[in-house]
């Protein structure tokens with residue numbers, strides 16, 4: 590596969606819309622409402638969002654499994670409508686569900702896949718791939734006898750058979766234990782070091798934080814964030830204090846650690862602060878110093894939900 594110019598994105602998505610037609614009693618569903626973003630070459634790009642946000646729809650469109658309603662998708666410079674063959678060759682997809690014929694062995698799974706792509710025998714690299722995903726010693730075991738983690742690694746090898754420059758993993762660690770999650774993270778990082786651009790979907794902010802250079806958040810079919818990981822995670826470092834004062838606030842208090850300060854009703858005050866730059870005690874002292882008297886206080890951590898809220902606000 591010819592590499593495109595260093596500056597062009599690995600994936601470029603513009604105004605992508607998917608409307609599922611009504612079926613039976615089910616109403617039509619607008620699963621993607623005009624999504625646009627680029628995945629830079631060489632990065633690990635996280636696509637984060639709650640259940641039903643539209644992540645699988647997006648991936649399935651890239652994989653050529655779901656037809657988009659409108660908009661455009663370029664993979665490694667190949668438009669999925671006008672240059673479908675090359676677009677498909679540029680991407681490897683690791684699906685969420687584990688799907689193998691239980692009677693094939695790992696080497697057969699990879700050889701069959703290579704045959705499917707029409708790769709000449711002498712150009713195949715099934716043995717290398719088995720080594721890369723640490724399954725060389727399971728070469729001839731029946732797929733059904735592999736553990737869940739091994740099966741997932743085999744799926745990754747299968748997606749890499751045609752040497753795509755872009756690998757997409759749909760929730761690679763959904764429902765796996767901590768140990769296996771670590772192993773998969775390592776494998777993904779290794780593949781990325783080898784030069785593969787990675788896109789992964791996840792529910793877990795922690796997973797995205799650990800692995801991804803950049804995170805996009807999708808919610809109700811809309812892209813609500815697309816930022817370098819450190820920037821986005823910073824937003825989750827926020828803490829919120831809800832205060833009730835003894836009288837209405839004439840002037841909003843100030844402190845270098847405050848991110849946001851707003852009145853709620855007559856005597857309520859909601860202060861969002863950076864927990865690396867202030868703590869609850871300092872917030873209360875700052876209020877006292879400004880002559881404000883607090884009669885009640887509750888606190889909560891910002892979580893992904895808050896990041897969503899602050900992004901959609």
Ligand SMILES: Nc1ncnc2c1ncn2[C@@H]1O[C@H](COP(=O)(O)OP(=O)(O)OP(=O)(O)O)[C@@H](O)[C@H]1O
Pocket residue numbers: 609610618619620638639640641642643644645646647
């Ligand atoms: N084939 C379909 N027909 C009708 N609606 C669908 C179809 N597939 C998905 N949807 C709907 O489109 C929306 C987006 O679904 P999608 O599976 O893309 O979300 P997701 O972010 O991948 O969620 P999950 O994390 O649960 O897989 C949901 O409301 C879903 O019910």
